[in-house]
Amino acid sequence: MVGRALPSLPQYRKDGVTRRLCASVHLDDDLAAEADRELTGDRLDAIGLTLGINFVALARHARVAVRRREALDRQLAALGALLVIALFALLWGLTGGHATVVQAGFYSLVGVLVISWWLVHHAESRARSAAQKVLHGQEKTEELAPPVEPEAEAWLNDLKRANVLPYADQAALDKPFVGSGHIQLGKVVVWQPIDVSKPAAAPGGGTQSMVPFDAIDLHTYVAREMEKISGLDGLRARNRLYVLGSHAYLLPDLVPDRTRRPRAQIPKPLVQAGLQRPGAAMRTHLCLERVSEGGRMVVSMYARAILNRPSLSWEVAVYAIPPLHGRFHVVDRLPVAPFARWRSLVAYATLRLWPELSGAPKRINERGRRRRRSARFLRKLRRDITKQHVIYDYGAPDSLRERYGDWDQAGHNELADAADFLNRLQQGVLTATERFLKDHKIDTSSFDKAQQIITQTYNINNVNGPSNIGHGGTINNPGGPQGSGPPGPQGGGQPPARP
Structure with missing residues (x-):
């Protein structure tokens, strides 16, 4: 009822x-x-x-x-x-x-x-x-x-709405999304390309006039609609520019003073520019972050629309952070x-x-x-x-939340919720993309074929499927690359030593 x-x-x-x-x-x-x-x-x-x-x-x-x-x-x-x-x-x-x-x-x-x-x-x-x-x-x-100190609190408040993040150079090899936890399925995926060059058929015959769009329009639409489409209340969607730490000084708005820490927010056009034309080790991603009840787990999806006409594809990576270590x-x-x-x-x-x-x-x-x-x-x-004129790596090596996580503290409910979140995020991006293409009068037959290949179920710790993160974070992914979970009792290991 x-x-x-x-x-x-x-x-x-x-x-x-x-x-x-x-x-x-x-x-x-x-x-x-x-x-x-x-x-x-x-x-x-x-x-x-x-x-x-x-x-x-x-x-x-x-x-x-x-x-x-x-x-x-x-x-x-x-x-x-x-x-x-x-x-x-x-x-x-x-x-x-x-x-x-x-x-x-x-x-x-x-x-x-x-x-x-x-x-x-x-x-x-x-x-x-x-x-x-x-x-x-x-x-x-x-x-x-x-x-x-007021300046410290102002910086931390800005970090809540950060639209840019320099990542440590050492993270560039495998995980530029520093601090987001353990990558699911051990890899970054580029989804099947979608042909976006054909106009949709008109109801009475013929074709409709396509509405021009770019990657910024697509990201904006998905960010705006994802919470409603996915059904994940409290979903945080934000475009964020990720910058290699040793390249951060190239953006004066990010590092106005090379002897001080970088800012957490930069002008919006710079973030959009990372979509339209990525810079030197600078790319903008749509960051979808869902914090579970009480903040016990955090799941994140990082998506980037790759629009090289006549095709569109998505670069996607998904991460999860387990509950806090038992010491807390x-x-x-x-x-x-x-x-x-x-x-x-x-x-x-x-x-x-x-x-x-x-x-x-x-x-x-x-x-x-x-x-x-x-x-x-x-x-x-x-x-x-x-x-x-020494070039310094301004990038963050990890996050406090990742550092203090422990997969052994994740129970069945948390793992099931995380798997559900990730599946909803994936399906939400697909659904939003389909609706966006239809709104822009683009034929979606190519999308329908690609979707059958794209769909991948994320299952965590043997919850509802064979592709999963095993005990301690070890990935079991038949037919895919293997990965290892967070080392040590604190999940993320220790960051590089800095005096």
Whole structure:
């Protein structure tokens, strides 16, 4: 019965992945430092697309977590110095028989340990409270942490609507669509050419007058109609210019200052130009991105209309990103009952007291060395670019969302949804192309023949078919090339080291 009234079942939060990442940076110091450097650090290379993550919120929470850790280390380092002084005083008093000095040294020693224990306990309590508030709170995620630098937030906001992306040179060999996850079926496909030179037959006999069109018109039509045709609510369709990282400087609108990071948005005519006449390692693709419920999986299709009259074909590549790695579910296992929480925090502070206290100077020195090393690298690089005209690779190597994915976390429902998304995207492009040709009075008999060859079912992890991504991302594609899945527990592996 159409329009029947049914109760509402619980739904995933639309910002679930963002909240889980923001919660995790409060509990994982290394993750917080990595996100802070990635999103707000001084850099020349681009970063991968947001893909369903609110980068502004993540940057804010990462900064809070980093500052909390730095403040704790400074306090512990100072207390560590007092601990050494108290220990020497105690030993001197014992060897010299000075009872007053022994007593003062002993109480100072105990006092330093107690204060250090409390600081570790308090910092962990704050971190857990912040993580649980982010994950379960009703406020917007970005409102739960203070802003970072305005210019950094402006750049991250622009990235949400990026219409250009430089990709790292090393990705040019196999995957210019950096950060989009694992390619399905292990290959990029160019669909069967379609003859678009014949006019459609007129109802009363004869032929109709064809309506002129170009690749820009076709891309615009497909982008506008895809959500409705595919039935994928929330589908994001956008034309985006992909540029080889070492060629990015050739576009002044992309890199107006060669000593600064590239922009995330460029004038629309430049994006269109990448369709009409691709440049040197610069091509525009129609990017169709669908984020599943709660952001658990991301599927993407990248299509480029190749219009070389009298034929039209599509270059198509499809990708998928699995759910977040299990490390991001630690916040779910934190005790919340008052006594259990108290006992857990006491145990944590007791076990971590000495490693935290003794390791504080080393952590401070390591952060300082890393910052100085990065600053020296950037100074030298900027000097070389300015004075020696060095060509720099501005391309992004991957994305945070891809880096933190893990195929082992993908259940049957997620895999089935992803396969459905990919099939709908493929069929949607075909349907939109057919309607576009009919609207432009072009005979579609060639399209009908080509469609029988083009149609390819995408099945993930043995869901509904033999061509699939197997356990861990390994492709099983009879008759097709083999590929390997994401290496390591984090899915995308680690990006190239950059100081």
